[in-house]
Amino acid sequence: MLETAVICVGIMISIALILNLWRLLVGPDLVDRIVALDTMYINSIALIMLFGMYNKTSLYFEAALLIAMLGFVSSVAFGKYILRGDIIE
Amino acid sequence: MMDHLPILPILIPLFGGLLMLLPPFAGVERYVNRRIGTTLLCVLHIVATIFLMNSVSENGSMMYAIGNWQAPFGIIMFADPLAVMLVLLTGFLGLASTLYAFAGTDREGRYFHPIMQFQIMGITGAFLTHDLFNLFVFFEVLLIASYALLIHGGGKQRTLANVHYVILNLVGSSLFLFALGTLYGTTGTLNIADMSLKISTLSAREQVIAEAGGMLLLVVFGLKAAILPLHFWLPRTYAAASAPVAALFAIMTKVGVYGIFRVYTVIFGEQAGQLSGMIQPWIWPLAILTVIIGTVGVLASPDLRNLTGNLVIISVGTLLMAFAIRTPEATAAGFYYLIHSTLISAALFMIADMIGQQRGKAVDRFVIARKVQQPALLGLMFFVAAMAIAGLPPFSGFIGKLIILQSAFSDSDKVWVWSIVLISSLLTIIALSRAGTTLFWRHAGDRDKADKTAVSYWQIGGVSLLLIASPLIVIYGAPVIKYTGHAAQQLHDLSAAVSVMQLKGVQQ
Amino acid sequence: MSIITRLLPMPAHSFLLLIVWLMLNVSFSLGHIILGSVLAVIIPLLCAPLQVPQPKLKRPLRAVRYVFMVLGDIVVANVQVAILVVGPMRRIKPGFVAIPIDLEETLLITILASTVTMTPGTLSAELSKDKNWLYVHVLNMPDNEEEVISLIKNRYESAIKEIFQC
Amino acid sequence: METLYVLCVGVMTFSGVFLCLRGRTFPVVLGLMMLGYAVNLFLFSSGRLNLDGAAILGKSEIYADPLPQALVLTAIVIGFAMIAFIVILSMRARADLGNDYVDGKEPPDSSMNSPSRWSSKK
Amino acid sequence: MSFWVEVIVSILLIIGGTFVLVGSIGLFRLKDVYCRLHGPTKATTVGLGGILLSSMIYMSHHNGYLSIHELLITLFLVITAPVTAHILAKAAMHHKVKTMEATRNSHMVTTAREQRPPVSDNDAGSS
Amino acid sequence: MSLFWIPVLLVLGVLVPIICERFGRNVCTVATMALPGLALAKILSIVPEVFAGNVITEYLSWIPSAGLILSLRVDGLALLFALLILGIGLLIIFYASYYLSEEEAIGRFYAYLILFMTAMLSIVLANNLLQLWMAWEITSISSFLLISFWSSKSESRKGARMALTVTGAGGLALLAGFLLIGDIVGSYDLSVVLNSGDTIRDHALYPVALLLVLAGAFTKSAQFPFHFWLPHAMAAPTPVSAYLHSATMVKAGIFLLALFYPVLAGTDLWFFVVSMTGLATFLIGAYLALFQHDLKGLLAYSTISHLGLITLLLGINTQLAAIAALFHIMNHAVFKASLFMAAGIIDHETGTRDMRRLNGLWKYMPHTATLATVSAASMAGIPLFNGFLSKEMFFAETLDQVALGSLSWMIPVLATLGGILSVAYSMRFIHDVFFNKEPEGLPKTPAEPPRYMKFPVEILVVICLLVGIVPDFMIGDLLAISATALLPDGPLPEYSLSIWHGLNLPLLMSVIAIFGGLLVYAYRHPLYRFQSQFRETDAKLVFEGIMQGGIQQVSRLHNTLSNGSLQRYIALLLILVIVMTAIPIIQLDSAAGNLTDQAVNGIEITLAMLLCISAVATAILHKQRMIALIAISVVGLIVSITFARFSAPDLALTQLAVEIVTVILLMLALFFLPQKTPADSAPKRIVRDLGIAAILGGIVATINYAIITRPFDSISDFFIANSKTGGGGTNVVNVILVDFRGFDTLGEITVLGIAALGIFKLLTRIRLSMPTANDKGIAWSKDVHPPILVMISQSLLPLALLVSAYIFIRGHNLPGGGFIAGLVTSVAIIQQYIAHGVDWIKPRIKLNYQNLIAWGVLLAALTGVGSWLFDRPFLTSWFDYFDIPWIGKIELASAIIFDLGVYLTVVGATLLILANLGKLTTEHRPTVEEE
Numbered sequence A: 001m002l003e004t005a006v007i008c009v010g011i012m013i014s015i016a017l018i019l020n021l022w023r024l025l026v027g028p029d030l031v032d033r034i035v036a037l038d039t040m041y042i043n044s045i046a047l048i049m050l051f052g053m054y055n056k057t058s059l060y061f062e063a064a065l066l067i068a069m070l071g072f073v074s075s076v077a078f079g080k081y082i083l084r085g086d087i088i089e
Numbered sequence B: 001m002m003d004h005l006p007i008l009p010i011l012i013p014l015f016g017g018l019l020m021l022l023p024p025f026a027g028v029e030r031y032v033n034r035r036i037g038t039t040l041l042c043v044l045h046i047v048a049t050i051f052l053m054n055s056v057s058e059n060g061s062m063m064y065a066i067g068n069w070q071a072p073f074g075i076i077m078f079a080d081p082l083a084v085m086l087v088l089l090t091g092f093l094g095l096a097s098t099l100y101a102f103a104g105t106d107r108e109g110r111y112f113h114p115i116m117q118f119q120i121m122g123i124t125g126a127f128l129t130h131d132l133f134n135l136f137v138f139f140e141v142l143l144i145a146s147y148a149l150l151i152h153g154g155g156k157q158r159t160l161a162n163v164h165y166v167i168l169n170l171v172g173s174s175l176f177l178f179a180l181g182t183l184y185g186t187t188g189t190l191n192i193a194d195m196s197l198k199i200s201t202l203s204a205r206e207q208v209i210a211e212a213g214g215m216l217l218l219v220v221f222g223l224k225a226a227i228l229p230l231h232f233w234l235p236r237t238y239a240a241a242s243a244p245v246a247a248l249f250a251i252m253t254k255v256g257v258y259g260i261f262r263v264y265t266v267i268f269g270e271q272a273g274q275l276s277g278m279i280q281p282w283i284w285p286l287a288i289l290t291v292i293i294g295t296v297g298v299l300a301s302p303d304l305r306n307l308t309g310n311l312v313i314i315s316v317g318t319l320l321m322a323f324a325i326r327t328p329e330a331t332a333a334g335f336y337y338l339i340h341s342t343l344i345s346a347a348l349f350m351i352a353d354m355i356g357q358q359r360g361k362a363v364d365r366f367v368i369a370r371k372v373q374q375p376a377l378l379g380l381m382f383f384v385a386a387m388a389i390a391g392l393p394p395f396s397g398f399i400g401k402l403i404i405l406q407s408a409f410s411d412s413d414k415v416w417v418w419s420i421v422l423i424s425s426l427l428t429i430i431a432l433s434r435a436g437t438t439l440f441w442r443h444a445g446d447r448d449k450a451d452k453t454a455v456s457y458w459q460i461g462g463v464s465l466l467l468i469a470s471p472l473i474v475i476y477g478a479p480v481i482k483y484t485g486h487a488a489q490q491l492h493d494l495s496a497a498v499s500v501m502q503l504k505g506v507q508q
Numbered sequence C: 001m002s003i004i005t006r007l008l009p010m011p012a013h014s015f016l017l018l019i020v021w022l023m024l025n026v027s028f029s030l031g032h033i034i035l036g037s038v039l040a041v042i043i044p045l046l047c048a049p050l051q052v053p054q055p056k057l058k059r060p061l062r063a064v065r066y067v068f069m070v071l072g073d074i075v076v077a078n079v080q081v082a083i084l085v086v087g088p089m090r091r092i093k094p095g096f097v098a099i100p101i102d103l104e105e106t107l108l109i110t111i112l113a114s115t116v117t118m119t120p121g122t123l124s125a126e127l128s129k130d131k132n133w134l135y136v137h138v139l140n141m142p143d144n145e146e147e148v149i150s151l152i153k154n155r156y157e158s159a160i161k162e163i164f165q166c
Numbered sequence D: 001m002e003t004l005y006v007l008c009v010g011v012m013t014f015s016g017v018f019l020c021l022r023g024r025t026f027p028v029v030l031g032l033m034m035l036g037y038a039v040n041l042f043l044f045s046s047g048r049l050n051l052d053g054a055a056i057l058g059k060s061e062i063y064a065d066p067l068p069q070a071l072v073l074t075a076i077v078i079g080f081a082m083i084a085f086i087v088i089l090s091m092r093a094r095a096d097l098g099n100d101y102v103d104g105k106e107p108p109d110s111s112m113n114s115p116s117r118w119s120s121k122k
Numbered sequence E: 001m002s003f004w005v006e007v008i009v010s011i012l013l014i015i016g017g018t019f020v021l022v023g024s025i026g027l028f029r030l031k032d033v034y035c036r037l038h039g040p041t042k043a044t045t046v047g048l049g050g051i052l053l054s055s056m057i058y059m060s061h062h063n064g065y066l067s068i069h070e071l072l073i074t075l076f077l078v079i080t081a082p083v084t085a086h087i088l089a090k091a092a093m094h095h096k097v098k099t100m101e102a103t104r105n106s107h108m109v110t111t112a113r114e115q116r117p118p119v120s121d122n123d124a125g126s127s
Numbered sequence F: 001m002s003l004f005w006i007p008v009l010l011v012l013g014v015l016v017p018i019i020c021e022r023f024g025r026n027v028c029t030v031a032t033m034a035l036p037g038l039a040l041a042k043i044l045s046i047v048p049e050v051f052a053g054n055v056i057t058e059y060l061s062w063i064p065s066a067g068l069i070l071s072l073r074v075d076g077l078a079l080l081f082a083l084l085i086l087g088i089g090l091l092i093i094f095y096a097s098y099y100l101s102e103e104e105a106i107g108r109f110y111a112y113l114i115l116f117m118t119a120m121l122s123i124v125l126a127n128n129l130l131q132l133w134m135a136w137e138i139t140s141i142s143s144f145l146l147i148s149f150w151s152s153k154s155e156s157r158k159g160a161r162m163a164l165t166v167t168g169a170g171g172l173a174l175l176a177g178f179l180l181i182g183d184i185v186g187s188y189d190l191s192v193v194l195n196s197g198d199t200i201r202d203h204a205l206y207p208v209a210l211l212l213v214l215a216g217a218f219t220k221s222a223q224f225p226f227h228f229w230l231p232h233a234m235a236a237p238t239p240v241s242a243y244l245h246s247a248t249m250v251k252a253g254i255f256l257l258a259l260f261y262p263v264l265a266g267t268d269l270w271f272f273v274v275s276m277t278g279l280a281t282f283l284i285g286a287y288l289a290l291f292q293h294d295l296k297g298l299l300a301y302s303t304i305s306h307l308g309l310i311t312l313l314l315g316i317n318t319q320l321a322a323i324a325a326l327f328h329i330m331n332h333a334v335f336k337a338s339l340f341m342a343a344g345i346i347d348h349e350t351g352t353r354d355m356r357r358l359n360g361l362w363k364y365m366p367h368t369a370t371l372a373t374v375s376a377a378s379m380a381g382i383p384l385f386n387g388f389l390s391k392e393m394f395f396a397e398t399l400d401q402v403a404l405g406s407l408s409w410m411i412p413v414l415a416t417l418g419g420i421l422s423v424a425y426s427m428r429f430i431h432d433v434f435f436n437k438e439p440e441g442l443p444k445t446p447a448e449p450p451r452y453m454k455f456p457v458e459i460l461v462v463i464c465l466l467v468g469i470v471p472d473f474m475i476g477d478l479l480a481i482s483a484t485a486l487l488p489d490g491p492l493p494e495y496s497l498s499i500w501h502g503l504n505l506p507l508l509m510s511v512i513a514i515f516g517g518l519l520v521y522a523y524r525h526p527l528y529r530f531q532s533q534f535r536e537t538d539a540k541l542v543f544e545g546i547m548q549g550g551i552q553q554v555s556r557l558h559n560t561l562s563n564g565s566l567q568r569y570i571a572l573l574l575i576l577v578i579v580m581t582a583i584p585i586i587q588l589d590s591a592a593g594n595l596t597d598q599a600v601n602g603i604e605i606t607l608a609m610l611l612c613i614s615a616v617a618t619a620i621l622h623k624q625r626m627i628a629l630i631a632i633s634v635v636g637l638i639v640s641i642t643f644a645r646f647s648a649p650d651l652a653l654t655q656l657a658v659e660i661v662t663v664i665l666l667m668l669a670l671f672f673l674p675q676k677t678p679a680d681s682a683p684k685r686i687v688r689d690l691g692i693a694a695i696l697g698g699i700v701a702t703i704n705y706a707i708i709t710r711p712f713d714s715i716s717d718f719f720i721a722n723s724k725t726g727g728g729g730t731n732v733v734n735v736i737l738v739d740f741r742g743f744d745t746l747g748e749i750t751v752l753g754i755a756a757l758g759i760f761k762l763l764t765r766i767r768l769s770m771p772t773a774n775d776k777g778i779a780w781s782k783d784v785h786p787p788i789l790v791m792i793s794q795s796l797l798p799l800a801l802l803v804s805a806y807i808f809i810r811g812h813n814l815p816g817g818g819f820i821a822g823l824v825t826s827v828a829i830i831q832q833y834i835a836h837g838v839d840w841i842k843p844r845i846k847l848n849y850q851n852l853i854a855w856g857v858l859l860a861a862l863t864g865v866g867s868w869l870f871d872r873p874f875l876t877s878w879f880d881y882f883d884i885p886w887i888g889k890i891e892l893a894s895a896i897i898f899d900l901g902v903y904l905t906v907v908g909a910t911l912l913i914l915a916n917l918g919k920l921t922t923e924h925r926p927t928v929e930e931e
């Protein structure tokens, strides 16, 4: 059962990622693309956790944690860029 | 300490460069401390290398297993006569450049001395390491240091030259990694000697894959060495660099040449079956064309620095010819020529700078300009350097070219090597005589007396150090050639390296 | 100033860090408690120059309750949003509202704004310069804007005020 | 899996090389980054692909080849240093030369000539 | 693994996955940037929370000890997601991204992007 | 005393004039003459031994492996030349002290002259081919210096360059010839080579060697068609012309022919090439000499002509001809040197050398005129003067050969014609200058020169007369002994050195020559008119034209090839890669190895698809830079997921952290760069680039596939086996990084540190224009630090630092390590910079990032050196487990300190870069350029 659930969720996340990429490429605004990228970060965390469950290992935890932390910084930086151009001032 | 000799030439500049970043060496006003420190470091590097050389000459090649991890698993520093010779050359060049920089270059921007030390460290490491990936790392050390040194002093030309230089080398580094992946993926090892043993045990198909990796490496080394058609970056880059930096860069092309010598006589050497001599069909035309294109560049150069840059290209082509002959004798001749050409081209970069310093806005361009302030001094230096680099007796270039010519083995080699080397020499003589007559003899009016541009004693010291070496390696030609012969013979002797590193595997 | 206050300028922070450390290492061994405590002391000290003094949490229990309330709201809100998203797009009638806020401290405003974003169909879009207005984007605006305003003010802002007692 | 993997490496190489051949610094930097990804994946795979065998002792029976991983790690760091340098260098070039062409000037064979070229000469 | 644990894990997983997907569908389908921001900040975060919870239970069960570090990721996301959304909404307003036609009070974007207090509808109409 | 003293004395002699110049001209002259004088004494001291028929040789080993064994040899030929070089050389030095004006740097002049003398003497004394060649080249160089002595004159520079080019080219051919001979004989030792005549002549490569040697000899001796440089070398001061370009250097070629006469001569090829070249040179030189208006020009062409004569004699292949050649070498040296000096006196005293203006000088300088007349008569071959004797021998030898078959009669006829012309130009030299009306518009009033300026001329004139009158007494022995060098086998043939040989054909030829010459001179004006129809080609202009044109062509080629286009350079690089790797890859019949593809699932396909699409999108969208940056972020993200998927968690973490930092960096930079790429490359170039990219992508993929589908043995098993026991960690990757291959890591952090320093250098004094609005024209938001962001960022900092400590500490055993921890710390601090701004952070973070880098690398390196204390190699790790009550077993390892070094370096470098980059828009920007 879990196996099936994992596969189902895997497919869901895959679809989600494809939808994200679509938005990322289509835009239309830069902000749309950044939102898409941010969503992709979060979806990747889901995917990596899923890998962990699939392989029954917690080795992926740090990767997920790091994506959460760094993805935030990245999205904020992108946002700041649009707002101010200069992200550190 | 003697046990650690093979690592000292790497560690001295590393620690030195780091200390230069810290008190009491760091800071605008402490440049005197830095100068004293950096001179000591250069001398220390040379002394350590001489000890190492002595030890290697007496007891044979030394290996140093870093972290006490033995070959083929750990990273091995392998001090064979060739590597030690090149390290000594590097140290010598470093000292000359450093002294020259005391004239003021070192105060034109930050971190000059530390980065110079890192540069020396990178080059030294590249010569000493016997691990292909570690070679990559040292390549990157020397490259990043060279990027930083190249922009030293600022200015549009330097920035532009640096853009080209950096981008090309980044592409080159990517290729290096592709090559490394290919070679590791087929042989499963990184130690150069071990790889050469593994290569011979591969199946024919795997050898073909390894061959692709080897070819990639040739491009990588070729880019560093500036062989045709990868040479375009060199004259402009070297011309843009400040003089002591350009002088130190004279050894950098030799790192590429060294890589070619090392990799293709060891990894793809005689034991490598069908891969033995795999670059032979390439290296001949490339070497010849490199000499030709360098000569064309020499004739077409608008100024002395560009001309010297093109002379460096010629020297690389000549070295490749020596490699292509593929005998220990020719290799030995190549090594001698390498020492000579490195020292003299370095000196010429400095001389070009001093001439430029006295000719106002025309700098070292071949146009009528005001008279140089010290024609006798600079003229003599230029004359000696020009004679030497053109291969005219009684200076080192003559001996270098002579023994390369002598080492041409078959009749067809002779035709090619002799005609190319000699014609290139003639054209170089023509170009240098035109350059010299223009720079020193064609001038518009006398110079303004108030305009004091006399060269400093540091500059004279730096250049003299390099120029004096030329007659010295002529007078002591016999021991030097004996040494290079020994170095060449050791390079070709895989079984010696294998036994020093206690490698197990197929031997031939 | 006692040594303890000097070493632990923010005891709550330090405690939180220790807890997080133990969670990270998935271990409650003595070694990790010691190591975690050391870090919990050192890190706040290192960060101290970069911290601006914040209002103190006055009613922790109320805070816990608030957290659970918000969590509950999040779940509910998400189901609503999910239905909206999956359903026909024309049913969605978004809009902006400006919510007057009485909170003074930036921390509290931040908490409110975050809560607003995490809960039902609302998203804190902008804070006016004078910190008196929070512009909120509402995914599906009820016919009466005041519903949103009063929900936020009554359900969240008042709770926050209560927690920090200001 | 292997086919899929090399497909990705190939496409990234393609894209990286194409970008490296552009005439302005920013795309070239992107190209070098892209090439860097391709190279890292290439070097990484020289230890062959292993799906469940992180080289942490005691966590699995078969281990992935740890050596290429270490090499790639070094390569990533060095690549980062290099990219950082070239990024700032392109800024410097923009400041010194007044444009962002890799050659410091518009290439002679560039066919298009946009009137609104972004340049500020001071 | 006991059946019930597996059921709980699977259900949480499926719920999480669904929300993740819904979030991305929202990003895909919704008509303007402001609406699209709701998807990832809410649904995806919650979805991820579900998956993390599921992973937590599963790993705890698998390893035989309580594996709660997944909670940290959730905590982290709950703290950061609103800020990201806030910054991006600010960015969207700054970029003068068009709101969808049905948006009420879209004039507020003008005052909001300048961080001024809102003006009444009448004022907005006249200015 | 060793023979080696001769060159040593002379080399020291080079320094004497430079040192003595300050003591006045006379002292300088005397001092300069001293050492060559000593050398001459040494030569004279061995004359008896040489006359006794001995060949004196001495050896000094130098670089034996290259055949460079210094060795000297004095035989008759060498003796003859050595006497000429030193004897005439001393006279020239003496003469020059009067010739050069007071303000000229006579010290430098003498130094060059002695340098030349050394080289020239080394040529004739050399007993080793390579040594000979070295000296040969130095004569070219010193000749260059001497011709260009008046360097401010364009003609001097050009003349010097031309001489250097022509003789230099010949010299390189000569080297090839010598190397070939060395190969054939197996030695460069002249004693050996001279005894291997048959070996050489019989060798298949004899023609090649001969032609190469002749190329050297002919260029040096100004033989047709290489003669053109010599007249232009006359731009040199006259002592130089007298010494180099008549008496000695040009004779080096002749010397070479004589030296190799026993080895190379005697074949038809020798005869044909040497004698025909000599004949042509003889006639052309004589003919052109007649039409020169410049006194020195006349002498120069006459020299060419006489050199041709000697060459012709050496080419004739008879023994008597060789002896005649030697005889004429001596005679020519003597009379031509004296003529040049006389010409120099005339120039010196009248200020011109133009024979159209020089007339009737006998009246003004009768003494000089007498001397010049005697020498000129000798040149013309008038009886009682030395030139007559050798020229008569020459006429005799032209009669005595049959090599041209039925056309052999032409040689004596042409020789006579040459004789006629010689008489004619000699007549002109005497009549036109010393008689023939009054001088016209001379710059100076002519007068006799200083007494001793004529002294060298007098000596030479006396020799001319003595040799002409009592030849056997004067030079009989010298000629004989030098002839034995050319004709080593058997006794010398019969010949007689006397004025009167009876009425014979050669005498008739002489008579014809004298009267014919007078006749030609008498009717010279119609000849001048005839000659003036031909446009005079100035060899200098032609030569310079060819050189300039050549260099222009070469420059054009060079500029076309290296047009400064980076795109072209990269394309060339990549094309080379394609060509070189495609060749082996094509040999691979199938890329696939024997490992089967592992199964894929939908997620992996999706990820691959996303990766490929975003990679391609980055390329397509690169003109919209921000979008490209977002796209490449996706690539980076998926690459790190890929690492995670293929069991490389450390890599995933590193890739992720690096990716974010890089993107932030790019964003910082992008602010100062154009936001969009406006103009783009031509479509043709895009197609080309796409082609290169596609092929290269294909090749890389193929190689990759070929590798990963084949099994291999690697050294990695060792690492897995020893990670715990030898490195004390269970994360093998980390143990490799900090222990097995810690040296790589040390290098890597050094790179990072240097990069940061270099970037700091790049940022100092950078002048950037900041856009005030984005690419849509919207002015930047006024909300610099959004309060909500500030609040959250500062709350996250402790958490981030904790995470970074966590990642650091566990690295040795689980994924993590100093590098990733460092990046996490940096990103956390950067986040503070983003939220709070530089102005706020600057006073609050007192870290000196430069020191942090230095200490970081230092710490790592010191950990390595620490192992020396335990007598272990650099970077040998140490670890141990300690059992502590209550806590349990804990591990301490040196690798942790090493990793701490890595951590500090990463933090220092990243922050040095990013923080300083951030400062560019604030007043904290780096401005101090000087350290």
Ligand code: NA
Pocket (backbone or CB within 6 Å): A086, A087, A088, A089, F917, F918, F919, F920, F921, F922
């Ligand atoms: Na800034």
Ligand code: NA
Pocket (backbone or CB within 6 Å): F355, F356, F357, F358, F359, F360, F431, F432, F433, F436
């Ligand atoms: Na006259």
